[in-house]
Structures are given as C-alpha cells and as structure tokens.
Amino acid sequence: MATPGISHSSSAGSSLTFEDYSLYRNLNDDELLQLAIERSLIETHGGTATTTISTNSSTTITTKSTITQLPHRHDSNLNPSSTNRNKPQTSSTQNPAAVQTGAHYSSPNPPVEKPPDPKTFVGTMSRFMTGSGKRMVAYYKADGTLVHIAPEPEEDEEPLFRAIREGDSSRVKALAMCPGTNLMLPSKPGWLAVHQAAWFGQEACLRMLLIAQPGMINNRASHGETPLFAAVSRVQLECVQLLLENGADPDIPNYEKETPLYKACERNNPAIVAALLNYGAEVNTSCTQGWTALQEAGGRNNVEICEMLLKAGAKHNVRNMYGIGPLFTAAQNGQLAALRLLIKHGADVNTQAADGATALYEAAKNGHEKVVELLLSQNADANKPGKTGLLPLHIAAQRGSDTIASMLIPVTSKARIRRTGISPLHLAAERNRDDTLELLINAGFDVNAQLSEERSRLYEDRRSTALYFSVINNNIDAVSMLLAAGANPNLDMFKPLLVAARINCIQTVQLLVEHGADINAGIPTHPTTFPAVYMFSMKYLPMFKYLLDHGGHALSCFDCMHGSQSHPPIKIRRSNWNHDSDRILPGMLQRTGVQFCEMISAPSISRWAGPIIDILLDYVGHVTLCSRLMEHLDSYSGWSIIKEKAALPRPLMHLCRLQILHLVGRRKLKKLPLPGSLIRFLKHQLSLDDN
Incomplete structure (x- = not known):
C-alpha cells in the first residue's frame, strides 16, 4: 500500500514539531495520546497550517487546519536523566498542564476508533514522532476538528516478501510453488524475491526460489545490484556461496560499476573474497571513480585480502580518476602492513597523484611517522613537490611533526628548497610550531631566507622573512629564537618593529x-x-x-x-x-x-x-x-x-x-667616570628638576 505524501507549510509558533513531542518523552504512548487529544479538543488553537495530501488517485487535497502546539517545558521532570523510566509517574506530577484540562469525550466530535482511509480521507493529516520513537498521525477535518490520532499505518508487504524476511521457509515454498505466484514481479523497482532472500541471508528460502525460478539469479534491481551483490553487501556468506554454485555471474556490477568483489573488499571480508575469486571474479575491474578491489583492500590494511588479489593477478599500478594507485592510498591512510606488501610486490614508492603529490608527501601531510620511515628506507624521493610546490619537509614543518621533519631534513636538498621560494622556517613560524622551528634552526636553515616575489605577493603586507611571521603572531619565544640565531630585523618592506x-x-x-x-x-x-x-x-x-x-x-x-x-x-x-x-x-x-x-x-x-x-x-x-x-x-x-x-x-x-x-x-x-645620578640624567631617567 502506498503511503500518502504530505507536505506542511505553517505559520511560526503553530506547527507541530518533533521537538515539541520529544519534550514529553517521559510519557508513555497512552498518556501522550490522551494529552494530544485533550489539547486538540479543549485548548485554543495556536495557528493555521496548510497540509497537502497526495493520494493514489493522483488527486491533491490542500486545506487549512489548526494545529495545537504543546508548550515547551524545561522542568526537571522532563529530563530523561532525572526520571525513573521504570516507574511511571502520575499525571499530577509529570504533566501539570494536563490536570488543568480534563478529558471531554462528550464533545460533539469525539475521536473514532478506526482510523480513516488515507486514500479517501478529506481533510488534513499531521505526522509526528513520540519520545519513544513511534510514528504517529493525526487526522483533522477542514475546520480543524480532530477526527483520529493513531500510530502511522505501515506499508503493506507482499506475503512472499514478508515470509522471506521472517525466514518462514515452508510459507515461501508454498507461495513459490503456487501457480498464481509470479516470482518475477518486484516489490519495488527491480527488487525480486531472490534479492530479498539474499539481502536477509535466508539461505533456505533462496534455495527454494532458485529451484522455482532459476532464471532470475542475475536480475538487477533499481541500482543495478544483482542478488549476489545484495548478499555481498550484507556479508551473507552462505547466500553468496549458494548463488555462485547456481551460476551467479561474479562480475556484474551495480550502476556505480562496483563489482561484488569490490564490495567484498569494502566490507573487509576475506571469506567472501576467496569465494568470488574461486569462481573466477575479475580482479582489475574499476568502479566509476577508478578504484579497484586491491586499492580498496589496501586502504583498509587487509593484508590477507591483498595477498589473495595479488596472487589472482591484481595490478598494483592501476590508478583511479585522481591518478592515485593502491600504494598511494595505503600511504595516505597510514596502512603500514598493506604498504609493505605492495612494496614487496614491486609497487613504485615514488608514485605520484595527478596533482604531483607523492606517497611520501601524503604520509607526511597526515602525520604517519612509520609510513614515512618505511618509504624513506625504500629510497623514496623527498624532493618531489606537491601541487602547491611544497616538499614533504615543508608539510612536516607546517604540521609541527618534529619526528617526520627530523627524518626528512637529511634527505631534502636545500637547493631544491630555495627553488620552491619558501623555507620550512616560514611555515613553522607561520603556524607557531616552535619546536619544529628550533629543530630547523639547529639543522642550519637560513633564518634570513626570504619568500620569493611570487609567494610574497600572496600576502597583502608583502612579508618576506620568518621573523615577520613570528612578530605578527606575537610569538615572543619564536622571535627571541630567530633573533638569537642571527635573524635580521630590517629585511621586510614593512618592518617587524612597526608590526610589534x-x-x-x-x-x-x-x-x-x-x-x-x-x-x-x-x-x-x-x-x-x-x-x-x-x-x-x-x-x-x-x-x-x-x-x-x-x-x-x-x-x-x-x-x-x-x-x-x-x-x-x-x-x-x-x-x-x-x-x-x-x-x-x-x-x-x-x-x-x-x-x-x-x-x-x-x-x-x-x-x-x-x-x-x-x-x-x-x-x-x-x-x-x-x-x-x-x-x-x-x-x-x-x-x-x-x-x-x-x-x-x-x-x-x-x-x-x-x-x-x-x-x-x-x-x-x-x-664614563661620572656619578650614577648624572648617568641617569644623560639617559633621560632623571629630569632637570631632579638634579
């Protein structure tokens, strides 16, 4: 049964919101229903709301109704942490407002017991949620009179799909074998009974369905998923094996070009990966963004899956749409074990993304010390810049990663740093990374290095020295450190003294x-x-x-x-x-x-x-x-x-x-051989009158 779509447009202070009802979360459902009915029947309505009800007959009914808004309560009785949920309180202490207005069921329009049919109801419907999470719906006439308030009706579910979800195999067998049952009729776009069984892991039901209608084993649902893909997505190993045994194609992707093998790597499940590989799943298929199963497994540091994929012929040099390969992803995410395995199988440690960033650059940017150490031990080049022209050492200085910076300093060319137009000292000073600044000074970096003209123009004040960055940050320790190391305070166009x-x-x-x-x-x-x-x-x-x-x-x-x-x-x-x-x-x-x-x-x-x-x-x-x-x-x-x-x-x-x-x-x-008072006078520390 289709549920009517309802849209609300209400004036401020008059609409019924989830927050209003959540304030009464300590009431049980019966008390909440009684309170809502009492207020709707007795209290003055707070405003009008426009509600549109779309029915299956393609007609739209738009009316105005009055909706009661429950007052905001801030007393301690409404605080879940201070309420004994196992001991219901009386309405006299829990809801004083309810005591003031008693129930008047003798009113001209008492609520009816049976809820109206949403398809034929003429009026407005207001939906809300109780504090316990139950979805409710209130029915109002055109004049705002409450007709009925009850739990929101659930969508009708086909008997076969309900039986599958509940795992009732005898019921499924009876329905599947019934001549009047069409197993190719979906419950929603493309979703067949076989998808339902695979999704909920009902192996017995799935087996019966495949016997009754084997031809639907590779049918695709609305997003292109096959029953096998559905089973993999929910990590239903038994259903995966059953589908493969019955001829399911392991290489049919969804509309995002994600194959069951890729999804199994995403779900981090070696058993399903092994089952798919045993039935010949293609290992180098890329999804829409170019990711392969190996790249996904490497990013999750699952060495077992990576080894299976590599033995099955997975290529470690396939790149996604951003020019990123499996080794780059492992380094970027700090996945040390997967990185070791990929290097062992010949992956290039100097691989670069489309923007020029290297795996070493990304590892330094994300603070992965062990990954940086491993890459450097494999002769990764520390002098390849990223898209901004910065080297890994620049990024380490910017982040304040002292350990990474200390590893990169010996392998970074100072001539290459000069060509970038910016020193790591500038970045350490800019971000107030005092420990890194001291490390760089002790390593011999020039404290008077100046920004290139291009980089200096990026700043409105045309700053050029690390000292200027420290002064404008009001970092006295950094200023003292740079000056002690020989920084010249007169190199910038706008002098640091003026800034101070x-x-x-x-x-x-x-x-x-x-x-x-x-x-x-x-x-x-x-x-x-x-x-x-x-x-x-x-x-x-x-x-x-x-x-x-x-x-x-x-x-x-x-x-x-x-x-x-x-x-x-x-x-x-x-x-x-x-x-x-x-x-x-x-x-x-x-x-x-x-x-x-x-x-x-x-x-x-x-x-x-x-x-x-x-x-x-x-x-x-x-x-x-x-x-x-x-x-x-x-x-x-x-x-x-x-x-x-x-x-x-x-x-x-x-x-x-x-x-x-x-x-x-x-x-x-x-x-000068003069008295102290005279020296102080000469220094303007005493006036003429004092002398």
Missing part, C-alpha cells in the same frame, strides 16, 4: 631594538617626514619614550614646511588600515610625506598631543613649534607649561646632555 609597535608588544619591540632594528625606518607605501614607528606608539607613551631613548629621531617631528603660517585643512579619509591612528594617512600624502603635526592632529591622537610634545622636547635642542602644534597646546590650559618648556633659549644642562649623547652614544654612557 602596532600590536603594542613592548617585549618584542625591545628584542628587535636590541638586535639592531631600525627605529627610524619609513614605510614605502605611506611616506612620513618622521620615523614611521611613532604612528603606532604615540598613544603608548612608555614605548614612545623607549624608542626615543634608543635612537629614535625627534628633531624631524618639529620640521614643518608651513612653520608659523596657517596650515591647510586636513582631508581625512578612511583607509583599509585597522589602527585608528592610520586612517588619516592616505588623505594627507604629499610629495614630502605626512608631517608630524598632521599626524598628531588625528582625532584619536590629538588628545595626547601635549604629553607627546612634552616628551619630544626632552630629545631636541632649540626648535620652533609650528602654528598647528601651538594650536594643540593652546587647546588645553594645563599644557601651557609645555609652551614655556619649548621657549628659547633651552636650558644649558639639557643642551649639554644632547651634545654628550651625540658624541658618546647611549651604549657607552656607562663607561
């Missing part, structure tokens, strides 16, 4: 400065008349002062092309930079670059103008403040003292300090 200042990491800034980072470097794409690093550090005054203490230029900050004259208005335009202080740069670019007075006028920085100018004055001699800087100092009365500080002439002690620093240098101050 931008993310406000003072530790990284100190490490970079100590190892020679150029504090006064600029940005080619955003030229400024002052050190570019100030753009990212002016709001963090301790860092700003640290940079000035260690050689940052201060005089350029007071060099303004407009001087005491009025400045043109600043055109502010947003850019793609994330930092607030950078958003005005593109609109202010001139031939000479952005001036300091323009930069400090950015809305996010201008409120810091006074303290910034105050710090800068400690590092310059006689300077004249331009009209814009004066405007900033005049904007707040508390900054008037800064204007006095800038007035000429500057104090002699301050000018002497600048001259001594210029002649001696900060690093040699400790060697």
Whole structure:
C-alpha cells in the first residue's frame, strides 16, 4: 500500500514539531495520546497550517487546519536523566498542564476508533514522532476538528516478501510453488524475491526460489545490484556461496560499476573474497571513480585480502580518476602492513597523484611517522613537490611533526628548497610550531631566507622573512629564537618593529631594538617626514619614550614646511588600515610625506598631543613649534607649561646632555667616570628638576 505524501507549510509558533513531542518523552504512548487529544479538543488553537495530501488517485487535497502546539517545558521532570523510566509517574506530577484540562469525550466530535482511509480521507493529516520513537498521525477535518490520532499505518508487504524476511521457509515454498505466484514481479523497482532472500541471508528460502525460478539469479534491481551483490553487501556468506554454485555471474556490477568483489573488499571480508575469486571474479575491474578491489583492500590494511588479489593477478599500478594507485592510498591512510606488501610486490614508492603529490608527501601531510620511515628506507624521493610546490619537509614543518621533519631534513636538498621560494622556517613560524622551528634552526636553515616575489605577493603586507611571521603572531619565544640565531630585523618592506609597535608588544619591540632594528625606518607605501614607528606608539607613551631613548629621531617631528603660517585643512579619509591612528594617512600624502603635526592632529591622537610634545622636547635642542602644534597646546590650559618648556633659549644642562649623547652614544654612557645620578640624567631617567 502506498503511503500518502504530505507536505506542511505553517505559520511560526503553530506547527507541530518533533521537538515539541520529544519534550514529553517521559510519557508513555497512552498518556501522550490522551494529552494530544485533550489539547486538540479543549485548548485554543495556536495557528493555521496548510497540509497537502497526495493520494493514489493522483488527486491533491490542500486545506487549512489548526494545529495545537504543546508548550515547551524545561522542568526537571522532563529530563530523561532525572526520571525513573521504570516507574511511571502520575499525571499530577509529570504533566501539570494536563490536570488543568480534563478529558471531554462528550464533545460533539469525539475521536473514532478506526482510523480513516488515507486514500479517501478529506481533510488534513499531521505526522509526528513520540519520545519513544513511534510514528504517529493525526487526522483533522477542514475546520480543524480532530477526527483520529493513531500510530502511522505501515506499508503493506507482499506475503512472499514478508515470509522471506521472517525466514518462514515452508510459507515461501508454498507461495513459490503456487501457480498464481509470479516470482518475477518486484516489490519495488527491480527488487525480486531472490534479492530479498539474499539481502536477509535466508539461505533456505533462496534455495527454494532458485529451484522455482532459476532464471532470475542475475536480475538487477533499481541500482543495478544483482542478488549476489545484495548478499555481498550484507556479508551473507552462505547466500553468496549458494548463488555462485547456481551460476551467479561474479562480475556484474551495480550502476556505480562496483563489482561484488569490490564490495567484498569494502566490507573487509576475506571469506567472501576467496569465494568470488574461486569462481573466477575479475580482479582489475574499476568502479566509476577508478578504484579497484586491491586499492580498496589496501586502504583498509587487509593484508590477507591483498595477498589473495595479488596472487589472482591484481595490478598494483592501476590508478583511479585522481591518478592515485593502491600504494598511494595505503600511504595516505597510514596502512603500514598493506604498504609493505605492495612494496614487496614491486609497487613504485615514488608514485605520484595527478596533482604531483607523492606517497611520501601524503604520509607526511597526515602525520604517519612509520609510513614515512618505511618509504624513506625504500629510497623514496623527498624532493618531489606537491601541487602547491611544497616538499614533504615543508608539510612536516607546517604540521609541527618534529619526528617526520627530523627524518626528512637529511634527505631534502636545500637547493631544491630555495627553488620552491619558501623555507620550512616560514611555515613553522607561520603556524607557531616552535619546536619544529628550533629543530630547523639547529639543522642550519637560513633564518634570513626570504619568500620569493611570487609567494610574497600572496600576502597583502608583502612579508618576506620568518621573523615577520613570528612578530605578527606575537610569538615572543619564536622571535627571541630567530633573533638569537642571527635573524635580521630590517629585511621586510614593512618592518617587524612597526608590526610589534602596532600590536603594542613592548617585549618584542625591545628584542628587535636590541638586535639592531631600525627605529627610524619609513614605510614605502605611506611616506612620513618622521620615523614611521611613532604612528603606532604615540598613544603608548612608555614605548614612545623607549624608542626615543634608543635612537629614535625627534628633531624631524618639529620640521614643518608651513612653520608659523596657517596650515591647510586636513582631508581625512578612511583607509583599509585597522589602527585608528592610520586612517588619516592616505588623505594627507604629499610629495614630502605626512608631517608630524598632521599626524598628531588625528582625532584619536590629538588628545595626547601635549604629553607627546612634552616628551619630544626632552630629545631636541632649540626648535620652533609650528602654528598647528601651538594650536594643540593652546587647546588645553594645563599644557601651557609645555609652551614655556619649548621657549628659547633651552636650558644649558639639557643642551649639554644632547651634545654628550651625540658624541658618546647611549651604549657607552656607562663607561664614563661620572656619578650614577648624572648617568641617569644623560639617559633621560632623571629630569632637570631632579638634579
């Protein structure tokens, strides 16, 4: 009997869903039915739902009905873990809502005992599932009145197919031998009684059917499966043997070109594979995607099946649609035993997929250490790249596989690495693989290796060194490790020091400065008349002062092309930079670059103008403040003292300090035979007032 197809379209909050009923999973079926009936008969309907019922007569009935929605409950009584399932609770404690509305079976339209016929019923049908998994259906009239609610009727099953499924051989024999029974009549597209018997492993029933109608032994069902294929799919060995003995063709595939032998390898069953091979099954047939039985067995590491297939003539060099052979699949999946067997039978350890990846590359990518060790012991080439141009060592560094990387380092050509345009150090630094990074540094890899132009263009900031990757990841340990190994902090177009200042990491800034980072470097794409690093550090005054203490230029900050004259208005335009202080740069670019007075006028920085100018004055001699800087100092009365500080002439002690620093240098101050307080003054650690 065909089951009517039903589609629902309901307004929000009115449809009956599985989740609503699952909230009442602790009720038994009788209590749930009673609750649903009570609510449908008594409570106000929550909304309308459109239900379409398709019947066998090819007519479609579309009506609107009201469907009651059970309220969501969150109390502990509805939690399966807190409910004693072996002791039913009373409705008074389990379902308080049910107590409020008693059953009124004297209503004008009480439910009928016999469910309506779905083929002839005029109205709507709502399907749902109880908490115990039972499928239910509710019948409603056009006005929304509940007619009946009951378990969903099961499809009618032909007597012969039911008897086969239940293993009733005497019943099957009686039906099969009955003159009125047509054994070639399917229960569903192409599914004959012989398929049913093979699928459910009913050997006795299958034997009777083959005696009654031997001609259907190789018939194919809707997906092209034969009875033999069905038996193999369900691992029914006795039925497989019976079918083969009665002439079943072992090489008829399904519509995906999967043969019974391929399916037996997929099911990992050596006994069925042996039975099929004994009856001459073809071993090198490929499925739609090009997989053979050997490739499937190798991918599942079943050495017993692989040995049988190889003895039967299976070829280990057949490739699927992706150019992948059995050895590649075994290496990719880490199947060591199958890999050994294939190598023993002559499989090529340097086999490559269509995209160029080798078995060694795939094993390294998937972290199969034993497989990598085996392949290298068989002289697998570690210098063949994958489709991205990366070598197995690159992939090991990217994954942080130290053991695999240590095996690959001795057999990987550094010249070949250079030709790839990227060092394993870059990938280890990018993924924060500190242990692998240390391993590569100790192995002698160049810490100053730079990305090729092609690979550098893949990054918007045009980064080029491993140090840059570590700085932008804020990985202080990796930064320290690379700098200690001799990494140059000035090779990237956008200097790592700028990145460290931008993310406000003072530790990284100190490490970079100590190892020679150029504090006064600029940005080619955003030229400024002052050190570019100030753009990212002016709001963090301790860092700003640290940079000035260690050689940052201060005089350029007071060099303004407009001087005491009025400045043109600043055109502010947003850019793609994330930092607030950078958003005005593109609109202010001139031939000479952005001036300091323009930069400090950015809305996010201008409120810091006074303290910034105050710090800068400690590092310059006689300077004249331009009209814009004066405007900033005049904007707040508390900054008037800064204007006095800038007035000429500057104090002699301050000018002497600048001259001594210029002649001696900060690093040699400790060697001067001067008192400690004076040394601290020269280092800007004490002010004039303190002295």
